[in-house]
Amino acid sequence: MAAVSAQTTSLPIRGRRAGLQANARGIYIIWYRDIIRYWRDRVRLVSSLGQPLLFLIVFGSGLTASLGGGLKDQLGDVSYVRFLFPGIIAMAVLFTAVFSGMSIVWDREFGFLREVLVAPISRVAVVLGKAAGGSTVAMFQGTILLVLAPVLGVDLSPLVVLKLLLLMFLTAYALTSVGILIAARLQSMEAFQMIMNFLIMPMFFLSGAFFPLRGLPAWMSVITRLDPVAYGVDPMRRLLLGSDLAPGIRFGNHHLTTIEDMLVLFVFATVMMLLAMRSFEKQE
């Protein structure tokens, strides 16, 4: 046995229930961990931009070349690539946000989740920290795409960028909570492919990222209104390209304003978060 020091440190008595400060600190460090991991993984950071760029360049240019006339009827003077741009930003936000939320499944698989769940902080703080981390990272990811704006002839004033950051954050928050809720219910990554095919891709395709959400068949029109991503794409497009192209999601005769879109996103996110918190609270 090793030589042992005889000095004895007395232990502070701790009996209190985790207070506000403890939980705030917990939220902070869970958020911070996501940021560290994001910056450390530059390869993923760059490669995850590949897909949006592929859509923008190949899909955008391809459709413009083959359907040029028809697109002009719909979009007027705006090129399809420009039309696509806000949708592509939303796409980057969508994928990063959902995967960040779902990374809890990996944490469970690799054991780290236990370190978090046995800590003297509330499950509410755990979920909030994770949501903050995922939202921030997804917002970054969307922001990187803004470097393309000058190339596409999209004007960016500081105020527009600021508003866009807010919209991206809120969209990211709503979608991260979807990811967290999935992770709370999912025990392994086996169902991942299914979630990708039957939830995330449809959310993307029906969001209005590719085509304006008007003149659609009735059934499809209903589904698009249930898609949270739609409430992110529309205000982003309105902000970047004007309200002609994005008049707002229609309910009866009313077109949703940007503030209303944000409200929808916020309420949706809150419901998801509450469900996720309840789910984690129940887990032993």
Place this chain on the structure above:
Amino acid sequence: MPSIEVTGLSKRFGSLTAVDDISFQVEEGEVFGFLGPNGAGKTTTINILCTLMRPTAGSAKVAGYDVATQRDAVRQSIGLVFQDPTLDERLTAYENMRFHAHIYNLPGKEHAPRIEEALRVVDLWDRRHAVVRTYSGGMRRRLEIARGMLHYPHVLFLDEPTIGLDPQTREHIWDYIIELQRKHAITIFMTTHYMEEAEHCDRIGIIDQGKLVALDTPDALKRMVGADIVSLRTDDNARASQEIKERYGLDTQNEDSRIRLEVADGAEFIPRLVRELGVVVASIDLHRPTLDDVFLKLTGRAIRDAEADPLTMMRTYARMMGRGGR
């Protein structure tokens, strides 16, 4: 006040009773071991004590707090080192420690000195900025132990702290644990199925099929099984037997070319015997009862037989492969 107080604790999963009405106390500063085969209920008990599971019946207090009703207080008072790794492999050792310091709400100005102290004790200070993915299995386990101690817990729970590690690393890890325990007067509650490890404990509870079948110091447990066994070969076994019977009043048995006898304290008896016996002794063997023998006597099975379920073996193997990389 005892550090751990368990009264009539039970945990059932459907029709399976994992923990069956167990009661015990662990005193402050004690190193207490739970010994038993896999599936005996050790991990379930630990999970209940560290608030990860709720008991079906009975109650338990850790550091004076009830594990069912005062969860946060219990969590703040305990450190945990699990069987399975719980580190973030993509973070550095230092970042893992920092995460822990925050999530346990340690005062900000104590973070740096405590992290340094803990990492130095387990000899990882020089590697603190390396990402944990590059660590070997032993280094990871040391980091987990350092992290479990960072918030100066009253009770440190170690669930199979050295499983899947080579014997040399295991020995090192024990040195660290004992050093930390002495320095901070921490109560240690550990589970193991390695007999050699159980020897480090002040007291041992033997658990089998959810029931606590014995609880005592390692020496007392071994005395339960019986005396030490001395076996010797001499130039003239018949005469030696005769002499042992007359001089010490001990019964001997002849076994092939050796004489076997039972004696209370073999280590003390052997030198006396060699000095006083009128026959030349060619070889002497001392067999002291091990905890293996204790387990065998209490449960009718050897601990190794009791645990050979393929899933666990596979898991252990997978873990060793995953960690052995460096």
